[in-house]
Structure formats: C-alpha cells, structure tokens
Amino acid sequence: MYTQALDVHGREPVPAPGADATATAARFEARVDADDKIEPKDWMPEAYRQTLIRQISQHAHSEIVGMLPEGNWITRAPSLRRKAVLMAKVQDEGGHGMYLYSAAETLGISRAQMFEQLLSGAAKYSSIFNYPTLTWADVGAIGWLVDGAAIMNQIPICRCSYGPYARAMVRICKEESFHQRQGFEIMLTLARGSEAQCAMAQDALNRWWWPSIMMFGPSDADSRHTAQSMRWKIKRFTNDELRQKFIDVTVPQAQFLGLTIPDPALRWDEATQHFVIGPIDWAEFHAVLKGNGPCNRERLEARRAAYRAGAWVREAAAAHAAKQAARERARRQA
Amino acid sequence: MTDPGADPSTADWPLYEVFIRSRSGLEHKHAGSLHAADARMAIEHARDVYTRRQEGVSIWVVRSADIVASDPGESDALFEPARDKVYRHPTFYAIPDEVKNL
Numbered sequence: 361m362y363t364q365a366l367d368v369h370g371r372e373p374v375p376a377p378g379a380d381a382t383a384t385a386a387r388f389e390a391r392v393d394a395d396d397k398i399e400p401k402d403w404m405p406e407a408y409r410q411t412l413i414r415q416i417s418q419h420a421h422s423e424i425v426g427m428l429p430e431g432n433w434i435t436r437a438p439s440l441r442r443k444a445v446l447m448a449k450v451q452d453e454g455g456h457g458m459y460l461y462s463a464a465e466t467l468g469i470s471r472a473q474m475f476e477q478l479l480s481g482a483a484k485y486s487s488i489f490n491y492p493t494l495t496w497a498d499v500g501a502i503g504w505l506v507d508g509a510a511i512m513n514q515i516p517i518c519r520c521s522y523g524p525y526a527r528a529m530v531r532i533c534k535e536e537s538f539h540q541r542q543g544f545e546i547m548l549t550l551a552r553g554s555e556a557q558c559a560m561a562q563d564a565l566n567r568w569w570w571p572s573i574m575m576f577g578p579s580d581a582d583s584r585h586t587a588q589s590m591r592w593k594i595k596r597f598t599n600d601e602l603r604q605k606f607i608d609v610t611v612p613q614a615q616f617l618g619l620t621i622p623d624p625a626l627r628w629d630e631a632t633q634h635f636v637i638g639p640i641d642w643a644e645f646h647a648v649l650k651g652n653g654p655c656n657r658e659r660l661e662a663r664r665a666a667y668r669a670g671a672w673v674r675e676a677a678a679a680h681a682a683k684q685a686a687r688e689r690a691r692r693q694a
Numbered sequence: 695m696t697d698p699g700a701d702p703s704t705a706d707w708p709l710y711e712v713f714i715r716s717r718s719g720l721e722h723k724h725a726g727s728l729h730a731a732d733a734r735m736a737i738e739h740a741r742d743v744y745t746r747r748q749e750g751v752s753i754w755v756v757r758s759a760d761i762v763a764s765d766p767g768e769s770d771a772l773f774e775p776a777r778d779k780v781y782r783h784p785t786f787y788a789i790p791d792e793v794k795n796l
Contacts, residue, residue, distance in 0.1 A: 399766060402766050403767075451746065452746065455743050458728060458743050459726060462727045462728065465709070465727075470706055472704060472706045527726075528726075531726075671703040671704075672703075674702065674704075674707075674731075675703045677707070677731035677735065678702035678731050679702070681732035681735070685732070
C-alpha cells in the first residue's frame, strides 16, 4: 500500500500533452491487458481512478460498519472462548478497514474525506450490515454466510489490476478464512444442540440467506459498472457468476447442518450441474441500499457517535505530538 | 495534517509507511501505511494493524512524506543500463558438463 504522499523528486508527474495522450492511454490499456499491475504514481484514466476510489472506499466503509452487528454480541457471547474469538474477528474487520482506506488514499482521496462521506450518508456500504443481529445464532450465520460471500467476492480481487488494492486483498483473504470457519462452527454446535438451539440456527439462516445472496449486487443485466470493471480487471467475474459459485458451495453445507434453505424453489439442475434458486426480491435490496433497511439509521448514528466521542482523543493526541516535537526541537537547540 | 491550520479533531494525522521484520535474521519489508499523530503512536498502531498474528519481531515506521521515490515515467531510462548486461549472470557462461564444482 504505497501512499499518495510518496514524493517523486518533489513534483507530480506531468499529464501527457495532447498528441501523446492517446499513446499514454494505449500504454495503460496494454499493461492492463498484459496483467501488469498499475501502481499509484502510474498514469491512469480518470474514470479508472474514480471507479477504484468508489469501490475501495465502499469496501472500507463496509468493514468498519460491519463491526457493529457483531460487536452487538461481544458482551453476550456464550463462553469466554466465543468472546475471545468474536473480539479477534471484530478487530480483524477494523484492521481490514484500515488496509482498504490506505489503499484508497493512494488514489488521491484523504482519509478525512472518506470519513466525511460515510458519516454524511453520501457513501454506500454493503447492504448486509443494515440487518439486525437478534440472536447468538446470527453471529454464526454472519461468519458462515456473510463472510463466506465476502470471501467469494474478494478472492478474485487479489488479482485486481490496481497493485495497492490487490495487495490489501491478499492480506484480507488470508485473515477472512478463520472468520468463515468460526461461523460455521457456531452453526454446527447449535445444529447439533437442543431443539431450541436447532430452531435458533434455522431462524438465523432464514433471515440471513437472502440478504447474503443479494450481497453479490444486482444481476448482470442491471449492473451498471460490471462491463467496464471487467475490462479494467478490477473485477474478474460478474455478480451472477460469483453468486452462483456461492450458492453451489453453500447449499451442501446447509444440508450437512441439517438446516433448510428458505427457498421453496431451490433445486439441483442436472443439466447445468448447478443449484437453481427462486426469484430474488430486488425491491428489498434497493430499499436497503437507499437507506430504508431495518438498521440503516442506527448504523450511521453509531458511527457518528463514535466519531464525535473520539474528537477529544484526536485533539489530545495532536496536542501531545506537537508538545513532544517542540521539546525535541528545544533539546536540539540547547 | 497537511493543513497546519486545520481543526485538530477532524484533520488527518500524518501518514507513515510501516516496515516489518517477520523473523530474526530477515530484512524489514514494507507492510502498508497508516495515520498517526507521532512516530510512537505509529509504532503502536502498526502493531495492532499489521501484526495481529505474530507477523513481526520488529517494526520500522517512516513518515511517507520523507520517502523519495523513482519516477515510474522514467523507469525505462533509469533501468536501461542494466538491460544489455546479461554477462552479469552466471548462466551467460557456457561451461562443459564434465567440469565440476563451477
């Protein structure tokens, strides 16, 4: 994650003049086609830069907001082991947000601007985090399904054409696999438990299945950004391809747990060797994205409150750093 | 804090690059970057952000603004002198198979 502040001999690269502009653009396309990585100081089309800023910052916001639904259960985790694991997972999500904010900053947006966009409600984040975590089983379902879907999305991004994003994703994917396994372990424990525990696991699957399916975004026919992002190798698979992969690996896992996927139309298709699901309720997806999910307001308010409550810490740290620097200067002069 | 007059509660802290030695005997390697009010805080944040799974035994942090980088636009010219000097590699020299220990 090289940074925007890296100085090229004290000056910014000069934009290519008129006649050379086409050649520069062609060189960029050729590098992307050749699977070469684009780095922060390389020339890139403005639309490529803006697409990446949008995608990486949304991804970072999702990690940060994603700490909230799970954080809700830290104090009520059923054992010390579960509590330690959940804290480690939530800390990881915070760390992932930090890697991604750093990667986005290399494209020329500041951390403060991104926070502003999140807190003002201008920025989007994954719709899944606007659903509530009502029971302990939800923590299991999030790890199993939500992190499972996230991994499916993220593994191809490890090969993204933009170097800092690809490197951040490698680190994140390495850390995510524990998240999914701990979630499945919670589901397995509940599924093998009492009748009430089984019912709790089923209820969590009922509520998290469709939102997880929607995490892959609009279907290919309605996805505005897919084609260009695929050409730029920001995206390697379409939303529907990734969604299908997720369904194909997850349905047998649910069967192993003895739980029922809440989709009466779900069937195995012998011809295509894929599971086929029933229709997705896109009206719900768009409503949640627009801010009308069950927890949108609560999530944003929690982030705003955390930011406000941290103001004195940021001020104190800045004052302390200034004081230490002044002392250091005085020591040198003495 | 690129703007010194900015509100200290909302301005970004300076950016630091983080380098981590993963095991004793190995070199420090670039791990990523982070914001911190000063170098000491940068080390503490680096521990939390980049070594949650024992990835390091030593951390360096350096202000990103203090790093001078080569210009990618000039990399062809910069690295050109080494391009035609294949004789710097041992495989350039043909040695008969019978000759051992070379």
